[in-house]
Amino acid sequence: MRNPxxxxxxxxxxxxxxxxxxxxxxxxxxxxxxxxxxPAFDFDLSADARGIPGGTVTRTIAAADSTVRLTLRPVPGxxxxxxxxxxxxNRDAAGNDVATALVGRVVEFxxxxxxxxxxxxxxxxxxxxxxxxxxxxxxVSASIxxxxxxxxxxxxxxxxxxxNQDPGNAVNPYLQNAVVLSIEGAAATSxxxxxxxxxxxxxxGNGALSYGNFGGTDLISTISPNDYLFGVxxxxxxxxxxxxxxxxxxxxxxxxxxxxxRLYLVGDPGDRATFVDTxxxxxxxxxxxxxxxxxxxxxxxxxxxxxxxxxxPTSVSRSQIRNCVAGSDxxxxxxxxxxxxxxxxxxxxxxxxxxxxxxxxAVAMGRTxxxxxxxxxxxx
Numbered sequence: 001m002r003n004p005x006x007x008x009x010x011x012x013x014x015x016x017x018x019x020x021x022x023x024x025x026x027x028x029x030x031x032x033x034x035x036x037x038x039p040a041f042d043f044d045l046s047a048d049a050r051g052i053p054g055g056t057v058t059r060t061i062a063a064a065d066s067t068v069r070l071t072l073r074p075v076p077g078x079x080x081x082x083x084x085x086x087x088x089x090n091r092d093a094a095g096n097d098v099a100t101a102l103v104g105r106v107v108e109f110x111x112x113x114x115x116x117x118x119x120x121x122x123x124x125x126x127x128x129x130x131x132x133x134x135x136x137x138x139x140v141s142a143s144i145x146x147x148x149x150x151x152x153x154x155x156x157x158x159x160x161x162x163x164n165q166d167p168g169n170a171v172n173p174y175l176q177n178a179v180v181l182s183i184e185g186a187a188a189t190s191x192x193x194x195x196x197x198x199x200x201x202x203x204x205g206n207g208a209l210s211y212g213n214f215g216g217t218d219l220i221s222t223i224s225p226n227d228y229l230f231g232v233x234x235x236x237x238x239x240x241x242x243x244x245x246x247x248x249x250x251x252x253x254x255x256x257x258x259x260x261x262r263l264y265l266v267g268d269p270g271d272r273a274t275f276v277d278t279x280x281x282x283x284x285x286x287x288x289x290x291x292x293x294x295x296x297x298x299x300x301x302x303x304x305x306x307x308x309x310x311x312x313p314t315s316v317s318r319s320q321i322r323n324c325v326a327g328s329d330x331x332x333x334x335x336x337x338x339x340x341x342x343x344x345x346x347x348x349x350x351x352x353x354x355x356x357x358x359x360x361x362a363v364a365m366g367r368t369x370x371x372x373x374x375x376x377x378x379x380x
Contacts, residue, residue, distance in 0.1 A: 041378045041379045043239070043352065043373045043375065044236070045235070045237070045238060045352065045371040045372065045373040046371065046373070049231075051369040051370070052211055052370075053072070053074065053196065053197055053211045054073065054208065054209055055070060055157075055209045056208055056209065057179060057207060057208075058071070061174070065164065066163065066164045066173070066174035066175070067161060067163045067164075067174070068174055069159060069160070069162070070086070070159065070209070071158075071159050075149065075152075075156075075158050077366035077367045077368060078150050078364065078366070079149050079358060079360045079361055080361060080363065082186065083146035083148055083184055084181050084182070085146045086101070086147075086162065086180075086181060087099045087181075087182060087191050090171070090177045090178075091177065091217050099190060102145055103143045103168035104160055104166055105138065105142050105166075106147050106158065106159075107137070107139065107159045107161075109159065142166055143166055143167070145168070146184070149361075176201065177200055177219065178198050178202065178217060179201055180195045180198040182258075183196065183359065194256075194257045194258025196211060196259070197209045197211055198210055200217070200221075200224075203218065211229070213227065213256050214227060215227040215228070228256065230255075230256050232370055233252065234252040234315075234316075234371075235250050236248065236250075238352060240376060240379040243337060244323065245322065246321070246323075247281075247322070249318070249354075250317065253315060254314050254316055258358055259359065260283060260301075260359060261299070261319075261321075261355070261370070262280060262283045262284065262354075262357055263355070264280055264355060264365050265278070265281060265339065265352060266350065266365070267349055267350060277348045277349060278365045279337070279339060279349065282322065282323050283299070284298075285298055285299055285321065285332065286310050287318035295332060297309050299311065299316060303359075323335065346375055347380050349380070350374065350375055351372060351373065352374070353373075354369070354371035354372075356370050
C-alpha cells in the first residue's frame with residue numbers, strides 16, 4: 001500500500017484531497033496529515049486512446065452514382081436523447097459556409113463467433129481462439145440523415161452510404177468541401193456547434209475522419225487552423241478509501257463541443273463483452289479550492305464555457321472526480337455511490353475508466369475511454 005498522505009507531501013496539488021479525506025472526522029490527531037479512519041489505497045490513471053471517435057471516408061463514382069461512404073469505428077455511443085446527424089458543407093458565392101443535411105443508408109456491422117452445425121464456436125486451428133465473423137444489420141435502407149449510436153459491444157463498426165441518387169439529398173455528397181457529423185437534439189435543418197467528426201473531402205479526398213471541433217470549410221488544407229483536434233493529454237492519480245473514490249487530474253484536454261468527462265468503475269475485464277458490473281462515480285468537477293465559488297464546480301459545460309475554473313481554450317488545468325461517503329458534508333461532493341457490501345464494497349470492480357461521453361448520452365457507460373486505471377487489490 002502506498003500512503004496517499006506521504007504522496008501528498010511530495011505533490012502539493014494533491015494536498016487538498018488528503019486534507020478533505022480526513023477533514024470530516026472528529027478523531028483527535030496531531031496534524032491533518034495523520035492517517036485517520038480507513039486506509040487509502042492509491043492508483044494511477046494512464047492514457048488509453050483506443051475509444052476516441054474516428055473512422056474513414058471513401059468517395060466512389062459508379063456511372064451516374066456518386067457515393068460517399070463513412071465508416072465509423074469505434075461506434076458513437078448511444079444517445080438517450082438527441083441524434084447524430086450527417087451534413088455536407090460548402091461555400092456559397094459570397095464565401096459563406098452553407099451546411100446541407102445529407103441522407104443515406106446506415107448499416108451496423110456485428111462481430112459474432114462463427115458457429116458449427118452443432119451451434120458451438122469454430123476454433124481457429126492456429127491461434128486456438130474462436131473464429132470471428134462480421135455480419136451486417138441495416139438500420140435503415142435509405143433516406144435517413146440521423147443515427148442514435150450504439151453501446152452494444154458486439155457492434156464492430158457503422159457504415160453510412162450517402163449517394164447523389166438518393167432522392168432525399170438536395171446536394172451531391174461527393175461534391176461537398178466537407179462531410180460532417182454533429183450532435184443534435186432532434187433532426188435539424190442547420191447544424192449545432194457540436195460538429196465533432198469531419199473530413200474535408202474536397203481537398204483531401206479519401207482518408208481519416210478528424211475528431212474535435214470543426215472549424216468550417218478550408219479550400220487549401222485538410223486540417224484548418226480553425227479546427228480544434230482532440231488528443232488524449234494529462235495525468236491522473238486516485239485513491240479508494242472505505243466506500244469513497246477520488247481522482248485528481250491535471251491538464252486534461254478540453255472536451256470537444258458536445259462532450260463531457262465522467263468516471264466509471266468496471267468489473268472483471270473478461271466481462272467487457274456484456275459490460276457487467278459498471279458503476280458511475282461522478283462527472284468531472286474543478287479541483288478543491290479555498291474559494292467556495294471555484295471549489296468542485298461542475299465541468300459538464302467545460303466544452304462551451306471558459307468561465308469555469310481551470311478551463312482554457314484547449315485544456316482543463318486541474319480537476320477532480322470524487323464520490324464521498326454517504327452523509328458527507330464536503331462541499332459539492334456527491335455521496336450517492338453504492339459500490340457494494342460493507343466489508344468489501346469494491347470486490348466486483350477491477351478497473352477505473354475515465355470516459356468522454358456525448359451530451360444526451362444514455363446512462364450506460366459508452367465507448368470512448370480516455371484513461372485507464374486498476375482498482376487496487378487491497379480495495380477489492
